[in-house]
Each structure stands twice: as structure tokens, then as C-alpha cells.
Amino acid sequence: MGKGSSGTKLQMDRQTVFDRLDRMEPDLRLLEGSVSLLRSLSETADATEPVALEALARLAGGSVERVTNEWHNVCEVLRGQ
Numbered sequence: 001m002g003k004g005s006s007g008t009k010l011q012m013d014r015q016t017v018f019d020r021l022d023r024m025e026p027d028l029r030l031l032e033g034s035v036s037l038l039r040s041l042s043e044t045a046d047a048t049e050p051v052a053l054e055a056l057a058r059l060a061g062g063s064v065e066r067v068t069n070e071w072h073n074v075c076e077v078l079r080g081q
Contacts, residue, residue, distance in 0.1 A: 023070050034056055
């Protein structure tokens, strides 16, 4: 592989990494909001419905799964796989 093609591959890998990191942002914002909500709920724990906590856990759980998958994808790109 010539010097030019490895430079192009590196540039494509950089762009892929940035694209994947950008995909994580909405889920990270959701997780940040979930943590803030949980902090607020912890102050009024006796007035919190279990169903509300279940919904929040399900929502945050999906975000954690998506961020984890994207994180692994970014690591694979950086490792050159």
C-alpha cells in the first residue's frame, strides 16, 4: 500500500471515529438527564412510583447499550480492525 492510500485510510478512519462519537451524543445527553432526574427523585423517594423508576431504567438502559456498542465500534476502528 502506498503512502497516499494509507493516508486516505487514516483520514477515513478519523472520519468514522468522529461520526461514531457524534452518534453517542444524544444518548449521553439522555443519560445525563436521567442521572439528574434520579438525583431529584432520591430527595423524594417515598413519593416515587416504582413504575416511573422502571420506565426511567428502561430508557437509560437502551442508551447505555447503544453507547457501549458505539464505543466498541470506535475502538475497533482505532485498532484497525
